[in-house]
Amino acid sequence: MSTDDIRTLSIVVIGDEILLGRVTDTNSGTISRVLGARGWETRGVRAVGDNASDIRAAIGAAMAEADLVITTGGLGPTRDDITKGVLMGIFGGKLVMDPSVTENIECFFAGRGLTLNELTRQQALVPDSCRVIQNTFGTAPVMWFEKDGKVLVAMPGVPFETRGMIEGAVADAVEAHFHPHGRFRRAEMTATGITESALAERLADYEDSLPAGTHLAYLPSPGIIVLRLDSAGTDAAAFKALAEHLRTLLGDNYSGEGAMSAAAIVLEVLRRRSMTLCAAESCTGGRVAAAVTAVAGCSDVFHGSIVAYANSAKRNLLGVSAESLASEGAVSETVVRQMAEGARRALGTDCAVATSGIAGPDGGTPQKPVGTVWIAAATPAGTCAQLLHLRGDREAIASGAAARALMLLMKQLTL
C-alpha cells in the first residue's frame, strides 16, 4: 500500500477525570477503529488534564507526529474556555457567536422540553478560525482547524456523541479532505467452525490472486476468525467483487459481516434456523444476558435469562434437584446440565446456555479453586457440558465464562 494511502492520526484526550482514573477513556479506541477502517494509522494517544499548558504541549506533540489530530473532551459548558483558548493560540482567530450552533442548541433543548441556560448558550461561541461541523448528538460543536497542511478536529467528550460524529460527519469530512481521489477500502467478515490453518489453506489461491495494494488479514480469537480485506486504489465495483468472492469461499463457515462478538454470532446462527435462546446463570450473574442484549435486534431470538444466584432459585425457577445440589454442589456438571434444561423448559426456547462456577475472590477450595466454571448448552439435539479453569479477577472470570458458554452452544449447533 503506497504511503499516499496510509495517513497518520494522533489523538489527545482532555479531562481531569481521565487522569484521576474516575472515567475510562473509550473515545480514543472508537476513533482508532472507525478511522482505522478507512486506512488511518494511529501513531499515539495522549491523555491530559484540564489545564492550558498540558493541553498545548500534547496538541503540539500530536501535530508533529501525525497528519490529523483529533481531540476529545474539554468542551463542556464549564471547561470551554481552556481548550478553545489553547486552540486559538495555535490556529489564531477570536471567539464569535455562531448562529448555526445557537440554532442547533435551541432545537436540541426544545426537542427535549428542557430550558436552556446561559452556560450552554456559551457553547455557540467558537473561534472564527475554525469550520464548525454541527454536533447532531449534543450541544458542543465539533470544530475543524487547518494549519500547514495538517488538520485538527476538536470533538466533545461524551462517548456516544463522539461515536456518532466520528462515524458520520467527521469521517466524511476527513475522507473528503485527505482522499479526494480514490479511497482506501476495507471489508470485514467473521468466520467460525474452522481453524485458522485450515482456513488459510482454503484461501491460499484466493490470496495469491489478489491485486497489488490489496491484502487479506486473519484476526483470530478463540473459536472466531475475523477476516479483514484491505485495499488501496481499487474501485468500488472491483472491491465489491473481491469481498463477494471471499464470502463464497467461506461457505458455511461465513458467520456475518464485520467483527462479530460470540453473542452476535450465536444470534445469527439461531436466527437463520428460526430457533430461540435463553440462559440460566449463576457465576456469570447476568453477563450472558448482557452480552446478548448488547446486540440490537436480539429480541426475535433471545427470550431472557434466569439469574439463579441462590440455590433456592436454582431449585424453584430451574427445577434443579435438591439432591444434586447437596451431593455434587452447585458447581458441578449435573447441576449445570439441569440448569440449562430447566431454563429451556421455563422460558420455552429451543436452546439454552448455563453457567455455574466460582468467580472468587472467596469460595474456592482445593478441589474447586477460584476460576472453576461448569458451562452447558442445551439444544433440541441434546445437552453438552464443559469444565473451564479460568484465570483473572472476579469480573474477568464472570465475563469470560459468559462468552465461552455462548461459544459452546455454537459448537454444539454447528457440529
Added chain:
Amino acid sequence: MSTDDIRTLSIVVIGDEILLGRVTDTNSGTISRVLGARGWETRGVRAVGDNASDIRAAIGAAMAEADLVITTGGLGPTRDDITKGVLMGIFGGKLVMDPSVTENIECFFAGRGLTLNELTRQQALVPDSCRVIQNTFGTAPVMWFEKDGKVLVAMPGVPFETRGMIEGAVADAVEAHFHPHGRFRRAEMTATGITESALAERLADYEDSLPAGTHLAYLPSPGIIVLRLDSAGTDAAAFKALAEHLRTLLGDNYSGEGAMSAAAIVLEVLRRRSMTLCAAESCTGGRVAAAVTAVAGCSDVFHGSIVAYANSAKRNLLGVSAESLASEGAVSETVVRQMAEGARRALGTDCAVATSGIAGPDGGTPQKPVGTVWIAAATPAGTCAQLLHLRGDREAIASGAAARALMLLMKQLTL
C-alpha cells in the same frame, strides 16, 4: 499540602492492540486510582505501539514530566525484546537470566499443570540494571529502574496482573522509596440520603477544625456523595481519629468505606436490615444482576434476577397480566410494578427492582422515544415506580437504567 507530599506520576501504555482500538486500556486508570490514593498526581498518560522509537520517545517525555514513570504492556513472551531493549538503552545493563524469575515461572506453570515453553522461559531474561519485583499474578517480571533520582517501573499489560501488583508490592516499593518519613494518608467513605449542601453545612465546623495539611473533598454523583479525607504528615493514630470523627458526624447517612457503587450501597443497606434482594429486568438485560454480582460476597443478600426480555417471559415467570401488556405496553408503570412484585414472589425476597424501557437504536415512538425507561422498587412497605428519560446509546441507556433502579430502591428504603 506541601509539594514534598505530592509526587508526580506519568504512565506509558505499550501495545499495538491499544492503538488499533481492539483493546481498551484500563491499566492507566487503575494505576492512577491506586497511587492517587497515596498522594500521587498523574501528569499524563501516553499510549504507543510496539515499536522501539515510539516507546523510547514516550518514556523520555514521561520521565521529563514526572518523578515516577510506570509502563504497562510490551512484556509478553513475543514482544519482550523491544521494550527491554529500549529500557537498556535508557538505563544501561545487559540481559541476564534471573533464577528467581525462572523459579516463579516454573512454579506458576507447575501449579496449573501447564507445560512451559521456551518463549515463556525467556521472560526470565531481565536487564541487570533493574531490580526485579516478583510478579505473583503471572509470569512477566515487574522491573524497577532508577536514574537521576527518577524511577521507572515496567509492569505487565494483563489488567488483573497490573491491578494485583500495583495495589500490593509495587505500591509498597513506591511508598518505601519516595516517602521514607511519614506518608500521605487518605480515607474515603460514602454518604447517601442527604444533599451535598446539607452535608457541607453539617460538616462546616469539622472542616474548620482540620489540622494544616489535611482537607476534606466532596465527590458527588446522583444520590451518592463520596467523602475523601487527605492528609500529609499526620501520624496514623491522629488520622484514624479524624476519620472516625467524620463517620460519627455522618450518622445514618454513612453508607460504608471507600467509593461505593449504587449496587454496593444497596447491598450494605439491605445486609444491615437482614433483607434480601432480587430483580426483574427487561431493557437492562441482566445489567442489574451484573452490577450486583460484581460486588464480592453479595450472595447473602442477592438471590437472582429474572431477565424477562420477551413478553411471554414477563407473563409466565413474573405473572405480568396479558391485558396490561396489551393495553399499556411493556414499557409502562403498570407493567414495571407487576414485574417488581412478580420477581419478589418468584424469588421469595424482601425487595426487588424492575426495569422496562426502550434502549434503542430502534423501537422508539413519538410517545415513547428511545431512552424512555420505567423503573420500580418493591419492598415490604410497598412498591414505587419512576419514569426516566435517558440519553446515550443502547449500552449507556441499559447500564444507566440499572444503576437508577438500584438508587430508587435505596431511596425507598431510607425514606
